[in-house]
Amino acid sequence: GAVVSQHPSRVICKSGTSVKIECRSLDFQATTMFWYRQFPKQSLMLMATSNEGSKATYEQGVEKDKFLINHASLTLSTLTVTSAHPEDSSFYICSARYRDYEQYFGPGTRLTVT
């Protein structure tokens, strides 16, 4: 149990375009999901906390108009990187809260902006 999927696993896009990443909890309902970013050889950086049916809570320094988060159902949250630039290239990972505050992670999405 507690499986989280993420799609796509890899995406390459041109500068100025937008990219949508989906995060799904496959066998449980997640009222809370999290979006992280990780640059090479660095630790996870929490970008935002997504609660079903309400607006996401963004961490300090994360532009909410650039990183749009939608948690429309108990099993799906999406992250849209708008007007992507090369500096947005990173490994984006979602996680879903599963009982007693355990977090299970999706496999991640490697975004490359050219």
Add this chain to the structure above:
Amino acid sequence: GQNIDQPTEMTATEGAIVQINCTYQTSGFNGLFWYQQHAGEAPTFLSYNVLDGLEEKGRFSSFLSRSKGYSYLLLKELQMKDSASYLCAVLDSNYQLIWGAGTKLIIKP
């Protein structure tokens, strides 16, 4: 401020035992997690400690001392596939996960 410290890198030999330490200073405490992360992959859950003591799960054990703000992850009978980063994370009083920078474990034959 909130702080989690763990060694940056450790090296051990296949078949041996290694202990990865984690010390923390956080605003409140609602549990400590250990995750394993292989290069290029997302973290996977290893253990959760909220009470003092040792939790054993196969080759991996995790220990917690709340009074000392200290935890360790013990890996026995090391295998090459255990080469990965090991992340310590604490759930603070707001139920937010505070992450350590991770310990890169290198296993040598």
